[in-house]
Amino acid sequence: MPRKKKKPQLTRQQRRVSATRQKLLEAARNVFTEKGLDAATIADITERADVGKGTFYYHFQDREGIINELMRDVLGELVAAIESKCEQISDLTELLDTMIGVHIEFFSGRWEDFVLYFQGRGDLHLKEGYAGIETPFLQYLETVERLLDAVIQYRLPKTVLRRIACAATGFVSGYYSFAVIAYEDEDVDKTLASLRGALVAGLARFISEALPPDRSAAGGRSG
Amino acid sequence: MPRKKKKPQLTRQQRRVSATRQKLLEAARNVFTEKGLDAATIADITERADVGKGTFYYHFQDREGIINELMRDVLGELVAAIESKCEQISDLTELLDTMIGVHIEFFSGRWEDFVLYFQGRGDLHLKEGYAGIETPFLQYLETVERLLDAVIQYRLPKTVLRRIACAATGFVSGYYSFAVIAYEDEDVDKTLASLRGALVAGLARFISEALPPDRSAAGGRSG
DNA sequence: TTTTTATTTGACTATTTGGTCAATTCTGTC
DNA sequence: GACAGAATTGACCAAATAGTCAAATAAAAA
Numbered sequence: 138m139p140r141k142k143k144k145p146q147l148t149r150q151q152r153r154v155s156a157t158r159q160k161l162l163e164a165a166r167n168v169f170t171e172k173g174l175d176a177a178t179i180a181d182i183t184e185r186a187d188v189g190k191g192t193f194y195y196h197f198q199d200r201e202g203i204i205n206e207l208m209r210d211v212l213g214e215l216v217a218a219i220e221s222k223c224e225q226i227s228d229l230t231e232l233l234d235t236m237i238g239v240h241i242e243f244f245s246g247r248w249e250d251f252v253l254y255f256q257g258r259g260d261l262h263l264k265e266g267y268a269g270i271e272t273p274f275l276q277y278l279e280t281v282e283r284l285l286d287a288v289i290q291y292r293l294p295k296t297v298l299r300r301i302a303c304a305a306t307g308f309v310s311g312y313y314s315f316a317v318i319a320y321e322d323e324d325v326d327k328t329l330a331s332l333r334g335a336l337v338a339g340l341a342r343f344i345s346e347a348l349p350p351d352r353s354a355a356g357g358r359s360g
Numbered sequence: 361m362p363r364k365k366k367k368p369q370l371t372r373q374q375r376r377v378s379a380t381r382q383k384l385l386e387a388a389r390n391v392f393t394e395k396g397l398d399a400a401t402i403a404d405i406t407e408r409a410d411v412g413k414g415t416f417y418y419h420f421q422d423r424e425g426i427i428n429e430l431m432r433d434v435l436g437e438l439v440a441a442i443e444s445k446c447e448q449i450s451d452l453t454e455l456l457d458t459m460i461g462v463h464i465e466f467f468s469g470r471w472e473d474f475v476l477y478f479q480g481r482g483d484l485h486l487k488e489g490y491a492g493i494e495t496p497f498l499q500y501l502e503t504v505e506r507l508l509d510a511v512i513q514y515r516l517p518k519t520v521l522r523r524i525a526c527a528a529t530g531f532v533s534g535y536y537s538f539a540v541i542a543y544e545d546e547d548v549d550k551t552l553a554s555l556r557g558a559l560v561a562g563l564a565r566f567i568s569e570a571l572p573p574d575r576s577a578a579g580g581r582s583g
Numbered sequence: 584t585t586t587t588t589a590t591t592t593g594a595c596t597a598t599t600t601g602g603t604c605a606a607t608t609c610t611g612t613c
Numbered sequence: 614g615a616c617a618g619a620a621t622t623g624a625c626c627a628a629a630t631a632g633t634c635a636a637a638t639a640a641a642a643a
Contacts, residue, residue: 150610150619157620171487175398178600189622194602196620252485259482261541262475264394271541278542296543296551303538304531304555311534315526318484318494319501320519328519332527332566339562343555373589373640380591401630412592417632 158196160186162210165203170249174204174256174267205269208257211250212273216280218243223284229344232288233305233337236281238330240309245326255314278302289344297347301340308336381419383409385433388426393472397427397479397490428492431480434473435496439503441466446507452567455511456528456560459504461553463532468549478537501525512567520570524563531559 164186168177179200183190197203222239226232244251260266261274281302316325387409391400402423406413420426445462449455467474483489484497504525535555539548
């Protein structure tokens with residue numbers, strides 16, 4: 138059995154640094170989820186992490202620094218999850234369905250990450266928001282677009298692909314964000330999953346109509 | 361011709377107070393849109409409104425007070441717009457389509473209100489967010505549910521209605537919020553409108569499948 | 584006009600916060 | 614063990630902020 142890649146090479150000090158850093162990131166994740174990106178203070182984070190205040194500034198430039206890192210982490214994981222589950226799929230409907238499913242699974246047991254993701258999206262609207270958040274979000278969109286493009290035989294215009302990516306990802310986060318306050322304790326994931334088909338069917342139809350009509354394989358069932 | 365209801369009865373002082381209040385609300389709307397609900401300071405608001413700082417506290421309890429009022433205003437207007445356009449509709453598909461259309465029209469020329477709406481939704485997730493925001497959002501959802509319920513002949517369970525309300529409203533805000541950063545200058549409204557049909561078709565199918573199968577008019581086509 | 588009441592003001596206070604840094608502790612090396 | 618460098622600490626400072634209030638101003642009433 139092969140050993141884990143780098144653990145043995147790390148010195149104790151490196152492990153300690155890494156642990157401190159993780160404690161800070163985890164604490165920040167909690168605090169940001171409770172109070173919001175802006176309202177949470179650095180002291181909140183260091184207290185939650187049980188480290189001195191100066192330690193924060195040893196590891197991160199400032200609040201923006203840790204926010205950017207958290208966003209990159211979450212979106213990076215999400216992108217990886219999407220890729221790993223969708224890379225093999227060749228059917229459009231299945232791909233759309235799986236993409237939405239990945240989102241549901243991903244955020245299912247990770248409420249904090251969803252709040253982070255949602256706050257990040259909200260921050261993108263602000264004139265004076267946090268810089269450095271935009272890039273990972275665009276990469277995330279582009280991943281979705283790339284996978285869609287690979288499955289659709291005829292090259293759709295970039296703008297159409299982006300529409301579909303926005304629709305699919307926006308649907309999940311928009312629905313999720315509302316459902317969570319609207320359903321008290323009920324299992325939101327199952328509820329969302331049952332609606333998944335509605336959007337997938339609609340999107341698949343939309344896409345097939347966007348294809349050149351003479352070659353469209355499935356879909357158009359009007360009149 | 362009947363006179364306007366209350367204008368003539370207002371004293372000059374009342375008008376002045378009202379004007380100051382409006383200046384503050386409008387300034388707050390701008391500042392919140394630029395910096396976010398938390399990052400904006402009271403001084404930002406009073407300076408933008410060009411009034412003394414104390415004036416703010418004469419009119420509002422604190423930041424939460426003005427935020428609650430802004431949210432109530434925006435959502436109240438949105439609910440009114442939905443009701444006025446949808447009250448007469450008796451066809452499900454048309455109702456769904458119109459509801460989404462109302463959202464698009466409503467937020468079309470009102471970027472600030474959309475950001476407010478989106479931030480409000482985000483704040484609902486926080487443990488230590490602003491109290492008093494939840495109520496208007498739930499009323500908004502209930503309006504959508506009531507209209508849906510009136511159009512569907514068979515009484516759907518409350519939870520199903522809520523799912524559909526979450527899906528429709530979540531779709532719009534989720535899509536909008538992403539599209540706006542993803543498309544540079546392009547007309548997002550038209551783009552969203554073109555996708556409207558996809559969700560409407562999907563939702564209509566979803567609903568018809570949720571109906572008792574023996575009476576369902578359209579939809580069920582599984583083997 | 585004079586008096587009374589409502590509204591506005593911005594200087595002021597008390598608190599909070601981001602950020603710094605000299606001192607301290609911990610690690611690895613010689 | 615002794616030394617050097619890395620990591621940690623929390624007291625400390627300067628800036629920013631929420632919220633107050635006595636005084637000023639405007640409006641209504643007498």
